[in-house]
Amino acid sequence: MARSRHLALTILLALAVFLSLSYMFSSPPAPRDEQALGLDLGRTPPPPDTPPPSPPPPPSSSEQDKETSGGFVMDLDSIPPAMFEGDSIAPKLENATLKAELGRATWKFMHTMMARFPEKPSDDDRRTLDTFIHLFGRLYPCGDCARHFRALLAEYPPQTSSRNTAAGWLCFVHNLVNERLEKPVFDCNNLGDFYDCGCGEEGSPEKSEHAAGAAAKAEELDAELHRGKE
Known part of the structure; x- marks a missing residue:
């Protein structure tokens, strides 16, 4: 048991x-x-620690311009020469009254633009102004006027080294047009601030007085340049 x-x-x-x-x-x-x-039962081991990726380099000035301008940047050096050498885009303007009004407004715009051009322009500023003037010679809404203007550009190319040089060049070309139209010429030494748009610092009494005086002188110069036969 x-x-x-x-x-x-x-x-x-x-x-x-x-x-x-x-x-x-x-x-x-x-x-x-x-x-x-040391067993491996089908599990993938975690990857070793890696340093975080380096931040991308800051965008260049041209890339920043592209972003601020909606992704488009004009390279003035890449414009084909044929674009400057074509004929007038607009047809002949037959109405003499409209032609005279357009001419007065255009000269005032051009002289004001030259008065606001930098005193010490950069290379890009100079290329921009030169390109604008040559394209303007094709786009001007009076086809025969644009053709005459392009002939002047071929003989007297735009001068863009400074504000005074650009303003003096435009006054010289304007007087050539006045001579062809049998209008009185203007002494370009008296241009001064006649075509100053008054775009100074706001709130400054001196700037306000200067702008008022410049506006009055602009009217005087405008009448002087266009006095006589229309």
């Missing part, structure tokens, strides 16, 4: 040890155990 109990206890103990060993070997090892044993 005692032997039977001892045998049964031994069997139960052996069964318990067997079940314990089976459970231990059937359970997956913990992550820490995997690393310790």
